[in-house]
Amino acid sequence: MHDVxxxxxxxxxxxxxxxxxxxEQVYAELRAIAAxxxxxxxxxxxxxxxxxxxxxxxxxxxxKGIKFENRAHFFAAAAEVMRRILxxxxxxxxxxxxxxxxxxxxxxxxxxxxPATSDDQLLAMDDALQKFAALDPRKAELVKLRYFVxxxxxxxxAALDIAVPTAxxxxxxxxxxxxxxxxxxxxx
Numbered sequence: 001m002h003d004v005x006x007x008x009x010x011x012x013x014x015x016x017x018x019x020x021x022x023x024e025q026v027y028a029e030l031r032a033i034a035a036x037x038x039x040x041x042x043x044x045x046x047x048x049x050x051x052x053x054x055x056x057x058x059x060x061x062x063x064k065g066i067k068f069e070n071r072a073h074f075f076a077a078a079a080e081v082m083r084r085i086l087x088x089x090x091x092x093x094x095x096x097x098x099x100x101x102x103x104x105x106x107x108x109x110x111x112x113x114x115p116a117t118s119d120d121q122l123l124a125m126d127d128a129l130q131k132f133a134a135l136d137p138r139k140a141e142l143v144k145l146r147y148f149v150x151x152x153x154x155x156x157x158a159a160l161d162i163a164v165p166t167a168x169x170x171x172x173x174x175x176x177x178x179x180x181x182x183x184x185x186x187x188x
Contacts, residue, residue, distance in 0.1 A: 003025065004022065004025060004026060004070075004071040004074065005070045005071055007019075007021055007022040007025065008022060008067075008068040008069075008070070008071070008074055009067075012067040012068070019061070023057065026074070026075075027053070027057075029075075030053045030056070030057070030078060031049060031050060031053050033078075033079075033082075033149045033150055033151065034049035034050070034052040034053045034056075034082065034149075035049035036149075036150035038052065047085075047086075047089060052082055052085060052086075055085050056078055056081040056082045056085060057078075059081050059085075060077060060078065060081055071159075072158070072159040072160065072161060075145075075149075075159050076141055076144075076145065076159060076160075078149070079141075079144045079145050079148055079149040079151075080144060082148055082149060083126070083144055083148040083149075086122065086148065087122065087123065087126050090119040090122045090123055091119075091123065093119050094119050094120070094123070121182075124182050125147070125178070125182065128178045128181040128182045129143060129144070129178065131181060132174065132177060132178060132181070136174075138160065138170075139170045139173065139174045140174070141160060142156055142160060142167060142170050142171060142174060143171075143174045143178070145159055145160070146171060153167045153168055153171070
């Protein structure tokens with residue numbers, strides 16, 4: 001963990017070699033997180049875990065001037081970027097001008113995206129999470145790490161520098177709050 005924090009500091013100072021070493025060191029963990037998240041995606045999705053990691057890493061690298069304080073800050077930022085990528089994809093799939101309602105049709109081994117009811121849920125979850133973040137940013141961060149990245153309680157607690165029982169309590173509270181918010185915000 002100390003190596004990642006040092007590499008983050010070196011990369012922020014402009015050391016290109018440190019950024020390459022950082023990528024090598026965290027890639028496997030980011031890939032595992034993305035694979036876990038993608039396993040729970042709807043059937044027929046076209047985004048692969050590797051592509052999600054690469055897109056997230058490219059977006060994070062393109063954000064010049066961002067300095068990560070430590071490993072936890074880096075992974076929290078990665079979780080946020082992955083969440084935004086998934087939200088953007090869900091919105092694009094639901095947009096009528098982009099072929100919403102289209103059926104998945106094989107085309108030379110590729111699949112075209114199809115709509116899924118989970119996109120609606122994902123967008124509703126994102127809206128509720130934004131409201132929750134305004135009320136309690138730390139608990140909202142826990143939700144992002146657990147829901148969008150798929151981290152375990154132990155990993156989430158380490159990333160947020162809290163105890164595992166605290167992470168479990170926060171998770172229970174956040175799930176209940178979000179369920180009520182999503183139910184109240186649902187169309188009649």
